[in-house]
Amino acid sequence: MRREILYRKIAKIIEDQILSETLRIGDKLPSIRSIQQIYGVSLNTAIQAFAELESKSLVESRPKSGYFVSKTSQRKLALPSVSKLISPEKGKNSEDLISSVFDILRDKSIRQFSLGIPDNKLLPIAKLNKGIIKAMRQLEGSGMDFEPAQGSTSLRRNIAKWSLIFDGSLTEDDIVTTTGTTNAIYQCLLATTQPGDTIATESPVYFGILQLAKSMGLHVIELPTHPLTGIEIDALKKVIHKIDVCCFTANFNNPLGSLVPDENKKEVVKLLTHHNIPLIDDDLFGNLFFSGTRPKPFKVFDEAGIVMWCGGVSKTVAPGYRVGWIAPGQFKDKIIRQKLVQTVTLPSLFQEVIADFMEHGGYDHHLRTLRHTLHTNCLKFQQAIEDYFPENTKISQPQGGFFLWLELDKRLDTAELYQTALSQKLSFAPGSMFSQNSNFNNCMRLNFALPWDDSLENDIKRLGSIVKQAL
Structure with a gap:
């Protein structure tokens, strides 16, 4: 200390x-x-x-x-504002907007600043392809046999070994595999809530969490979130009596990129343990830190088993593999039973490919390269936004991950701006997708996990021009 x-x-x-x-x-x-x-x-x-x-x-x-x-x-542009406490009564439907953004993901003629995954050029595709052939040769039945409902033993063992990097004390028996991290979060919600319960999240928050909550009949309380240090604990304390479960991202949340200090992580876990409130620990971006050491998830500070640590490889290695996991603490048996009912088992092939990639150093080597690229890109994006966007633009300062959050002039509605940008072959994620109310209508999220070149910089310049013209 x-x-x-x-x-x-x-x-x-x-x-x-x-x-x-x-x-x-x-x-x-x-x-x-x-x-x-x-x-x-x-x-x-x-x-x-x-x-x-x-x-x-x-x-x-x-x-x-x-x-x-x-x-x-010496930043020219200020940080985004901290949101106000948003109660579940102020609901808003942004499903059409979310569908619109996803509908054009495969259109290669559009610059996809809206994507929530790294560009394929930043991924180790050739190495993974070799891993598929190797896994098919080594797996019993060439991957056709069922595996235990808890998931691939070799993958769970390698995830547990990897957790040592952030002082984790997990074993392979503590982990359950899932079809991606969103599915991991769904399994956690299913194990800890029933329709009518209330979940607390950051604000802004990844829209997939809001969609899950709505589909499960849950209410959402969005907590004020600082763009550098994450959720405001005092706000959490004010509504603690209304909450049944929390879903927070300690490390580089989507879309702000905030990093919760360790002392705050400890305090959150202690507070929720005292009130016996489960915490879903969405640590999908934790390995994408720009400098220093791998930040700790909430799970490291969990002594009572109330924290469910969720992760995956969709943001780092292989988005389409849909390989994720949970360390569910005291909810492990319930989640395994849920998984058994829903899917019986998961495809073993991709799990084995990722396990092999982790075990033989490929994952660590790839992450070092990817982190360096993302950090460099982040600085270049920030500079380009300062150069080409209006002077009153506010911009986040992530310490990891690959998203920038922009707060524009209050007169602008980025949902309308999105249509204008799309007509010019540019796409971004409008801010209203990341809340259940109209708190972020003048905001946007940009993905900087793209290969940097003159064309990319010019597209940022064009997007900045669209914003200026709208004013």
């Missing part, structure tokens, strides 16, 4: 110097060894301090040269 406090104190001192322009863009920072000597701390603590600054895009490392104040340290 002491080391954690020290590295944050050091990072805060340097951050204040950058924000006050004592240190200016391009200035070289003292070396890690110098910081170690100046503050009398360990080498690891000094490294963590720089990682903290890098995660905020305040500094950048240059090979063999050290750390420098980054160009993005």
